[in-house]
Amino acid sequence: MCQIFGRKSKAIIVTCKAICEYIKSKHVAIAHVWAAYTIENPQRITFVITVKQKSEGTKSKESVRLEKLIQYSFVKQYAGDFSLEGSEVIKQQASHAAKLDEESYENLQTCISKHSEDLMKKHKYLSIISACSKRSKGFGASWELLPEKCIVLYVQKKNYIPIDEEPFEASYDSIPVDVREGVFIPYGHTAREKLNPVRMGCQIGGDCSSGTLGCFIDHPQYGVCGLTCAHVLLNPLELLHLETYGMMKWPLHGMVKNVYQPADNKSVLGNVVQLIRKTALKQYLWNGCGFVQSHRQTTENGKFP
Structure with missing residues (x-):
């Protein structure tokens, strides 16, 4: 036909x-x-x-x-079952510390910004566009991971193109394309809702203030912790104390400082374990950071995502 x-x-x-x-x-x-x-x-x-x-x-x-x-x-x-190619590339990058230099990263991001809107309009099963320092070729028995900076296009099913669409170009602005399988799934909740597992960007608070949960770190003493600005969790007197001493470990005098998610003083996420203050450019700019240790069952194994 x-x-x-x-x-x-x-x-x-x-x-x-x-x-x-x-x-x-x-x-x-x-x-x-x-x-x-x-x-x-x-x-x-x-x-x-x-x-x-x-x-x-x-x-x-x-x-x-x-x-x-x-x-x-x-x-x-x-559904949700994709080729392992994408995750294997990420593992290889991590093990070899393969990073994009600043100039390469800017060039890739400029190319993505230029073409992303048009690509998303033309290809309905294109889900994610990203940059990578390695290009994957022949995933499987003859797999090669080439040291070539590329634009990565994540699709529903690799090698299969919707009948009313044309294939991707081999390159955009002379930057090669690497097609892998994967999808972006929006979470569908707001930052002010109670989340389980908790996520970056969700609302957290202490006894008198609130703010945003930042990234997660694996602390050598406290294990997996969330990172946030100290003003989210401390009152003015505690902030002054931190500014004076530069570092504080909690609990102070046996007092536990709870962290709530969301910041409604009802649902305890964890407690403060450490605070650090830094200065920059010889100015007394306060940018303290607080480490939050979670008590909530966040995933099946009780770890942060």
Whole structure:
């Protein structure tokens, strides 16, 4: 049909849409279906079928025998189940301390800013655009991780292109492209809600003030802690004490200083364990930081994400 009508013709689009609906109706576990082609065979239509994962605590993951239900060419993908390529590249980068220099990073970000809006409009299953110091090639038995700065495009299913779209360019502004699998999933909660697990940017507070939870660190003495500005957790007298002594360990005189999330003095997230004050540019600029140790069960293993 593609050779007769053309892959992007109305006849093909309407027919594939009807087939997608038909395939989805064949089993309750089928979450989404879309028609695709590959660069190697642009005239052959393959249907990408996303199958729901069974919830934890139920019996073993249901095996949907799509080959017995569907007579069309298809590939099956479980929801949220992606190739390990992206995570393996990140691991390799971390182990080799591969970092982008400032000039390279700025060039990549300029390119991303220039093309991201247009790319997102043209490619509906493009989810994330990022920069990387390594380019992945031939993931699998012949995998190579090339020392080449690139733009990374994360898609729902690598090597499969929606029938009404064109492939990505091999490069943008002479910067090569690396396509990997992955999606961005918005959390859907506000910073002022009670979150479990807690996340960067959520609202926290002490007994008299509130602010934002920053990043997480693995402290050599206190373990996994959250980082925030000290004015979020201290009263004016305590701030003055910190300015005088430069560092404080809590609890002082046996008094525990609770940290709440959200800042409603109802839900205790943890307690303050250490505060540090720094100065900059020979000016007495106070920018104290407070370490927060959590008591809340944040993930299955009780650790911060």
